[in-house]
Amino acid sequence: MSNALRHRRGTAAVSLAAVGALALSACGGSDKGSGADAGEQKKTHTVQTAMGAVQVPVAPKRVVVLDTAELDSAITLGVKPVGSTHADVESGFLNYLPKDKVAGIKDVGEMMTPNLEAIAELEPDLILTSKVRHEDKYNELKAIAPTVMTEGTGFPWKENFQLHAKALGKEAEAKKTVEEYTAHAAKVTAAVGGKDQAARTKVNVVRFVEGADIRIYGRKNYIATVLADVGLGRPAVADKAKDGFSYDVSPEKIDLAGEDAAVIFHSTYGDPTKAKQTRTLNSALWKNIPAVKAGKVFGVDDQLWIQGIGYTAASRILDELQTDLTK
Incomplete structure (x- = not known):
């Protein structure tokens, strides 16, 4: 999930001592490997993480991931985690991920409030997450298994x-x-007419978010990097984004999303009405945007374009960009 999402932080339901006891119990449980496999699992190497150096198994067998980016990374690399948190969506795991790749993964709770007992019960040998999501739970998580955190997402x-x-x-x-x-x-890039034509094609990404203003995405976020990899241009409003992330507007200022934009992609997080999508897309301001009049506006899946964050998602987005930009 993108770092734009403002999730509510819950307090940990399990104390460090309780998790430590669970972890010790797990270590004393059934042997997950023997012979060469067991020997391989005992080998470790040092990984430099946002929380410092961590000793990690050379060939981890039981991985738990606590965010959408980590789940995408694991699936992309051919690893099926034994456990994962779920995104705040009806489908649980994001819908763009192949069903056979996520089948059998144990749901260990909502992304911002993972169930530490459920994680410990899976006897993981590696946990992947980030400081921005779970720094407050780091001591509890590392008591269960080596925990590798990135700085952000x-x-x-x-x-x-x-x-x-x-x-x-x-x-x-x-x-x-x-x-x-x-x-x-x-x-x-070649399909849209080459580097020069791609650079001349200025693209905006707009996200309707329940409980927040409408976001016009800047240059420092996941989807912006995918657009940049194709070499697509960006309208001037993208440079007004706070910290490069997004420039937030009300429905009454949605015309700013259309200034100098040849193409607009839009997604919705939450209920369309509560996210102001329905109201905005039916407004005269929106309908008078040049890209809208030209039929160069495309609704896209929020789970794929915004929440996925990884190479499996990015590859799918590239396909959709080619299809839409060559119409």
């Missing part, structure tokens, strides 16, 4: 992916993933 997703790959022992797979993505992005 969203904009630095490519760097985070490399850390996830190192922790998972999948650096070769990560290299191949990046090469394939780079080639895919170049293919989309």
